[in-house]
Amino acid sequence: MSPSVPPALDRPHFIGIGGAGMSGIAKILAQRGARVAGSDHRESETVDALRALGVTVHIGHDAANLAPDTTAVVVSSAIRPHNVELAAAGKRGVPVVHRSDALAALMSDARPIAVAGTHGKTTTTSMLAVALTALGLDPSYAIGGELDAPGSNARHGDGEVFVAEADESDRSFHVYSPEVAVVLNVELDHHANYASLEEIYQSFETFVGKIRPGGTLVVSADQPGAVELTSRVRGIGTLRIVTVGESEHADVRITRINPRGLTSEVTVLLDGRLTTFTVSVPGRHYAHNAVAALAAGVAIGAPAGNLAAALAKYTGVARRLQLKGEAAGVQVIDSYAHHPTEMAADLEAIRGSAGDSRVLVVFQPHLFSRTRELGAEMGAALALADASVVLDIYPAREDPIPGVSSDVVIEAARAAGGDVTAEHDKTAVPALVAGMAKAGDLVITMGAGDVTDLGPQILARLES
Structure with a gap:
């Protein structure tokens, strides 16, 4: 397949370029010869990888980030209408392209x-x-x-x-x-x-x-x-x-x-x-x-x-039961599971391979709407673990919903016989889990939000 870049995507600007879906499209466009730019809210290894390909990445959102010759602004559904770069594109008449349309064009x-x-x-x-x-x-x-x-x-x-x-x-x-x-x-x-x-x-x-x-x-x-x-x-x-x-x-x-x-x-x-x-x-x-x-x-x-x-050459993907390391005889595994079916499947898989080892879970519910509708099922899945720590809801793109909190997950897990600890301070989790874990245990950080950041911190605490 010969490389091709749709004219509208010749000099694109990606809002939220560090995201998994957005960064992939940006990478392919850069490899095909497009002059790609974008912005994200923080530095990351993904941002570093994009820069290595010649992509210009701004940290923080600002109307000035849009180059004068930008041919399109690429967005995902997570970008709010009031984003300053999106508003600037509208004022300047720069076409706005949804991420999926950009990907469809690359596959055409x-x-x-x-x-x-x-x-x-x-x-x-x-x-x-x-x-x-x-x-x-x-x-x-x-x-x-x-x-x-x-x-x-x-x-x-x-x-x-x-x-x-x-x-x-x-x-x-x-x-x-x-x-x-x-x-x-x-x-x-x-x-x-x-x-x-x-x-x-x-x-x-x-x-x-x-x-x-x-x-x-x-x-x-x-x-x-x-x-x-x-x-x-x-x-x-x-x-x-x-x-x-x-x-x-x-x-x-x-x-x-x-x-x-x-x-x-x-x-x-x-x-x-x-x-x-x-x-x-x-x-x-x-x-x-x-x-x-x-x-x-x-x-x-x-x-x-x-x-x-x-x-058989496939050896896994980040956040899908990914082994993050071992310290003090405790293995720490990261799971992206955030829907009850995924949570139960991953816990059953770990149970099947863990033998007599205890399974401890640090779970962060993802989205207020999902927790409102499926929180009870999330709690039932957590009851498959020997013990779990439940964090506050990771909001992602959503605003809070009155009356919806991680309590619905905690109460359901306890009702199903689960040993659950509520922890509202994420910074306290590494010490808490290190105190719970014993040699031979498996610790799983679970959820689609920033709970993944806790794995290395738990390992560091176990080593101290």
């Missing part, structure tokens, strides 16, 4: 694989990127997490395949037209944008309807929401549907998942042949992600046997 001359679902998008997209790269196909990719180093969330490749996450949270995945789409699961989430599960189904139906003629939908045969979606989209034009999972009716059927410590050995029946490969992260849900990646890669034309072997 490629063979896109778009990975969607309430959970598992980053992992599955990463697995595909790593495996297709190992096969020498040189794909482009845009991932919502780092593979192995800051700035590794995206890359422009010279191959014809482009692998990307398709984010349903704000319906922005409706702008993509993939050749292959993956739907891992469908559940109610993002309550600020969806009023009901029915709205979620309708949104995913729209996404599936954008698959290119003759394209393929890879979809779970096990998860109830995905099964319902499949029943709704059968018969769409020339769409080819490939179901994956442990169901005996799955087109790509998982016949065995054999846990082996922090890895799994997975056997699948594909086109009448059994194929066994290793998944280098623990947990049944990650095995399912790997099989979905296998089916998507085969749908785009990769040989099944070679692709299965290449999937």
